[in-house]
Amino acid sequence: MKFLNQSMLVISVCSVIYNSPVIAQESALNGMTNSIDNNRIDDNQEIKGKKVLQQSGGADDSDDNNINNDEPRLIIVGNAIGELGLKDPSSTASRLGLSAMETPATIEMIDKAVMRARGYEKLSDAVESLPGVVTGEHPTAPSTFSMRGFSRGQITVLRDGLWIGPSTMVMRPQNIFNLERIEILRGPSSVINGVGAVAGTVNAITKTASAYQQENIDLMASYGRYNSYHVGVGIQQDLGENAWFNINISDYGSDGYVERTDQTSTNLTASALWKVSDDFSVKFSADYLEDDVGGYFGTPLVPTNLAREPLNHVVSTQQNETIDKAMRFKNYNVLDGVAESDQNFWRLDLQWHLNNDVTINNHLYQFNADRYWKNAEGYVYCTEVVGVCTDVGKIQRYYGYFLLDHEQDLLGNRTTLNWNQQFNQIENRLVAGIEVIDLSFDRLRGYRRQVPVVGSDSVDPYNPQPGLYGPEEVRGNSPTEIEMQAFFIEDVVKFNEQFSLVMAARYDEMDLDRKNYNAQGELENNGFTRQYTWESWRLGMVYQMNDELSFYGQYSDAKDPINSNIFLVNANQNFDLTKARQWEVGVKSIWFDGKAETTLAYYDIERDDIFERFSLDSVTNIGGRTSNGFELSLTMHANERWRLGANAAYTQAEFKASSNFVELAGNTPPNVAEWTANTWLSFHNIGDLPIEIGTSLHYVGDRYGDNPNTVKLKSYWLADLFAAWQFDKYRVSARIDNLLDEEFIQWSDVFYLHQTDPGFIYANQLMLGAPRTYRLMFEVSI
Known part of the structure; x- marks a missing residue:
């Protein structure tokens, strides 16, 4: 990997180090x-x-x-x-x-x-x-x-x-x-x-090691419906007068609320801090995660007139389709389906205080991951004999067989310099830094094209026999190399107790090399090499009337490449820089004698060149996107026992046309709800006992599930109930999620909807959210 010579020239005035009141x-x-x-x-x-x-x-x-x-x-x-x-x-x-x-x-x-x-x-x-x-x-x-x-x-x-x-x-x-x-x-x-x-x-x-931390051991265990469990052990101790460590390990598992969707996750995080001197410290951290996210890829849509128990309150489509409740807990994946990951994240942090006003930080880090999917992912209910649909009333999976293998290695380094100073009544704080990243990403994929269609590729909607994945047909491999370098600077000028100006700017360079190999390992001609350079910036103002009331405004500009879809585009597609801008105004306040906090914000965002995946191996520029709305949050201690929390948001978003793509202009992007809201209410010290009970409500409004806006995901309310008993160092709590057993669709992946062209009958499905669940948790701190 090429590293830049990490040198910085900083010319500015800065402020004294800031310390904030805390919650402790x-x-x-x-x-x-x-x-x-x-x-x-x-x-x-x-x-x-x-x-x-x-x-x-x-x-x-x-x-x-x-x-x-x-x-x-x-x-x-x-x-x-x-x-x-x-x-x-x-x-x-x-x-x-x-x-x-x-x-x-x-x-x-x-x-x-x-x-x-x-x-x-x-x-x-x-x-x-x-x-x-x-x-x-x-x-x-x-x-x-x-x-x-x-x-x-x-x-x-x-x-x-x-x-x-x-x-x-x-x-x-x-x-x-x-x-x-x-x-x-x-x-x-x-x-x-x-x-x-x-x-x-x-x-x-x-969680991480910190100087002079309390010695502590935390234990947690929970068990609930569908054999779900979650256990954790956390230890923080000192290693002498000038060294400390922190280690946490947790393990999660569940049979899943849909048959044959076992999920597991094991996470180990550990860190050790050595304070070499009063001015220089070293910290080493490790983060390991191994998981399998389960194999539920959705429930197929069926014609409403053929559904045994149509869930019309959950979804509606212009094609008169619905979800059949009789299929709700069925899994149409193969028996040997896999969706697992294994990743490591290492970092070394150095900090050097040159004096009371100047600090240098350096973060050297490495991330590597192996991810593997092999599943029958796509399901289509056959309404006529066409293409690979040979049996009406069956679920066809032929084109849905898909395997994917990620090998990712990333090495990065970030160096920053904080410089604080004060001139008369004006405070100024500045940070400048350099970041370099080298990313190597191999993406091997495969799907059905040549393997003959067999009877087991289609299954009964109400009694699916999963079968096995069968022959692995590889499409090819696409190794991508990305080298990134960035210089950034951020500064705040506090003119007086009320008014401050906050500014930031960043310059990025990216060198990208993408190759495509076919199944035989031969290099194809649709790879590419590109170099990008771009700048982004932010300018904001804050007016604090007092310590408990603040008004602000901000304008931000952003440019970057098309992000994750860079692993899907090919040389003949337009994948230049995207541009985004936002302005935002808001107010933040602490009131009711410090027992209530409120934030309110209004924003307006516009971005051009949005890419969406339209097939297994390619993306398309579908134009831009605009969005505006407001967000409100509130927490309040009504009295010594009652507490209240609430938030709400209104979002208005739509696609805008590009020069070569107009068909989605004016549509609402998928998974964007116009209204969302959350509330919490709790009451504690019931009967002067260390008991807390409470409830929460979660609301998500109507959304569209696809770009053409032909599929509507209906709004839903989820109610949760919880109670906790605490004595000394022990805490026992119980929780019921989705108390009323609401049926709902939480999310839609647009590529798994209405992919039913006779030449490529791939997927037409949606994922249903979890039904009522419950669990009991025990915690102790030693």
């Missing part, structure tokens, strides 16, 4: 039902003689799990309804240590205590609780998101603040137990987080 609590579990606001403290306040550090975590330059923590740290906990964290810094939104209140953007944070108190098991469980977010769990792209009118590869997913590849390629169902928190930054953010961040960034921040 002495015990890892005690007081999970207490008001977090009551535990907010001033920067210099001490608890039992130990100064409390900022609440933040993870792996970037500005968070409190960073390796410069040289003071005692208290464990942060909360109950099922968390704060909005307006006084907390976010490394996902800025590397300047700005709090959410000081940042001209919408930022959301969910910490580990809230996630565990709500009973979340996967990252997607937590993210879908946020305003305007729709999530999907399709096996070909686990933990996929729709946000602000965009979806899939247009939302960047980071691991501890670092980009490890296109989100649709690298995202897996992350175990919550290993996470410190999740941060979400809305809107185009490639200026901060690199390629693909058009609609936003989701940053999964793992």
Whole structure:
């Protein structure tokens, strides 16, 4: 790999290091039902003689799990309804240590205590609780998101603040137990987080070693319906006066709510911190994940007049199709279907304080992954004898046999310099950095073309005999090499206590080489080599009327290549840079004597050159996309026992025409709901006992399941119920999800809908969401 000479010339004035009030609590579990606001403290306040550090975590330059923590740290906990964290810094939104209140953007944070108190098991469980977010769990792209009118590869997913590849390629169902928190930054953010961040960034921040951490052992075990289980062990200890370690291992498994869809996930995260001196620290981290996401690829659509129990309240189509309830829990995949992954993420972090105002950070990291799919993925209900449909009333799978093998290796390095200074009443903070990435990606795929059609390729809709995958017909292999270099700079000028200007700019270079080999290993002529250069920037203003009320405005510009679909395009297709711009205004406030927090934002985004997959091995430029809407979030401690949380979002999105593609113009993009909402209500200390009970509601409005807008996914409400009992270091909780056993479709993959052309009868199916589930959880902190 070629590395740039990492040298930086920085000419600026900067500000003093910023410290934010925090949320803290002495015990890892005690007081999970207490008001977090009551535990907010001033920067210099001490608890039992130990100064409390900022609440933040993870792996970037500005968070409190960073390796410069040289003071005692208290464990942060909360109950099922968390704060909005307006006084907390976010490394996902800025590397300047700005709090959410000081940042001209919408930022959301969910910490580990809230996630565990709500009973979340996967990252997607937590993210879908946020305003305007729709999530999907399709096996070909686990933990996929729709946000602000965009979806899939247009939302960047980071691991501890670092980009490890296109989100649709690298995202897996992350175990919550290993996470410190999740941060979400809305809107185009490639200026901060690199390629693909058009609609936003989701940053999964793992637990990590920190200086002077409390020695602690956490144990967790849960069991629920469908033989689902989740166990975890976490240990944080010191290794002497100047070294500490943190290790967490979790294991998840379930039989699945559809037959033969066993799911497993094992995640090990470990880190060791060595404080070499007062000014220099070293941290080494390892992250291993092995999983199998199960083999449920959807339930076929059938003609409404032929369905035994039509679920017309779930879906409607212009072709008069529906989902048959009698097929709801049937699996049409083969018996030996596989959708598994094995990945490792290593990193070495160095931090050097040159003086009180200048800090250098360096992050060297490597990510490698092997992913493998081999399934009968596509199913079509045959309504006539045509093509490979030889039996009316059967489910045909012939073209649905598909295998895919990913081999990914990534090596990267990021170096940043933070420089803070103050001139009279003006504070200025600046960070500048260089990032280099070398990505190697092999994509081998295969599907039916030459293997003869046999009787077992079609199955009975109500009694499918799965059979085996059979002959593996390989189409070819497409190795892709990407070398990326970026220089970025971010600066905030605080003119006075009220007004500040926040600016950022980034310059990127990418060298891309794509080759295509056929099944015989011969080089085809549709590969390509491209070089890209682009700039992105952001300009924002913040006006703080006081410590509890902030107004902001922002304009951001973003350009990047077409992201994950770069592995599907060929030389004869237009795959130049895409462009996006957004403006956003909003208000953030803390009120009701600090017992309530509110955020309100309005945004407008426009992007050109959107690519969609229209066949197994190619994509098409379908024009641009526009989106606007508002998002509202609220948390409140009504009194000492009652707590309330709520959010809502309105999104209006549509395709716009390109010069060579107009047929989708004016349509609503799939998986974009006009309205979404969430509410939580909890009551604790019932009868002066350490018991908390609560409920939550999750609403997703009507969406379209395809680009032509011929398939409508109907709106749904999900109600959940939870209760917890806590005594000393122990916590026992119970949870019922989808209490009313609502039938619903959570997500649609457009390539698996209406692919029924007689020459390619591939797929016409949708995935139904989980029915009522329940589980019991036990936790202890030693």
